[in-house]
Amino acid sequence: MNATINLENKHFPVLLNELISIISPLYGGTFIDCTFGQGGYSEKILEGKQNNIIALDRDKDVISNASKLQKKYIERFKFYNLKFSQLDQIQLKNHKIKGIIFDLGYSLNQIKNSQKGLSFSDKGKLNMRMGLNDFSANEIISNMDENNLAKVFKVFGDEKYSKKIAKKIVEKRKDKTIKTEDLVQIIDKVKKYQKIKIHNSTKVFQALRILVNKEISELINSLIKSFKLIPIGGIIAVVSFHSIEDRIVKFFFKHYSEQSNSSRYFPEIEVSERCFKLVNKKPILPSLNEIRQNPPSRSAKLRYGIKTSDKCDFSEFREKFKNLVNVEGLR
Ligand SMILES: C[S@@+](CC[C@H](N)C(=O)[O-])C[C@H]1O[C@@H](n2cnc3c(N)ncnc32)[C@H](O)[C@@H]1O
Secondary structure (H helix, E strand, O other), X not given: OOOOOOOOOOOOOOOHHHHHHHHOHHHOEEEEEOOOOOOHHHHHHHOOOXXXXXXXXXXXXXXXXXXXXXXXXXXXXXXXXXXXXXXXXXXXXXXXXXXXXXXXXXXXXXXHOOOOOOOOOOOOOOOOOOOOOOOOXXXXXXXXXXXXXXXXXXXXXXXXOHHHHHHHHHHHOOOOOOOHHHHHHHHHHHOOOOOOOOOXXXXXXXXXXXXXXXXXXXXXXXXXXXXXXXXXXXXXXXXXXXXXXXXXXXXXXXXXXXXXXXXOOOOOOEOOOOOEEOOOOOOEOOOHHHHHHOHHHHHOEEEEEEEOOOOOOOHHHHHHOHHHHHHHOOO
């Protein structure tokens, strides 16, 4: 989710109707909601009386929401305060999983919670931890060396001024601890004469959030674990918000759903196993109506695949995004 506030200033579950029509919970089954958040997806699915939800979220602030659903649907809802890369730690008992869903990013409640410091409008100590993190943005900005800072801003934020910003951070932190408002000011000073549509700090903040929450390895590991968890015929559906996430999700489904090389000049060669059936080659996007009602949804993309085989070797998937995972490992 994006840091912009929608018209009603509350969290809207993005692409909800589209997601529901894909996973068809009308026929009953158990679904894993990997990003419980405000519970919008889970609650809608639980309206179907034959449905069960196993929900996960790394943010302990959502536990109170989860408890409400737990009381209402005693037998049909279970919540775990876990990262989705820990998907294999949940107890499935006899549940056969029909679908696993992800709504990546942040809820509006998280963005509005100034203690989390996810937004460049916040003040005070840098944080950006969603929950169950190893370190905060403060530790990165206070300790990471200049080259690595520049690399993080470039790779995860595509920030043109990554080197200059990193240099200024290292200079400034000699005098004082850099707070959120100081970082915004440093970036503003570097980009003084720039006229762009997005806020000067958007890219650097995106990069820091990705690093602090290890969004890349979280996504890669959880997609692979999801594949192992669902039976043939099960669905994995992912709503992504930024281009790096979408590149990973797109490759995962597309690469492993193509059976052979399609060139007419070469004999058919198996290039990868066919592990998914893709019903939609293109991502599903929010309608104009949804974007009007909830402007942050404009960057959402929904992709999904139906598992068709148990055998799938994801080494090419890991290899493809190895460089991003390496940058995420920098300190
Ligand atoms: C966009 S919100 C989900 C909103 C939800 N679909 C709804 O309808 O209310 C994303 C949620 O995913 C959680 N999240 C993000 N990354 C996660 C991860 N790696 N593991 C577990 N939860 C994660 C966030 O804490 C946040 O609550």
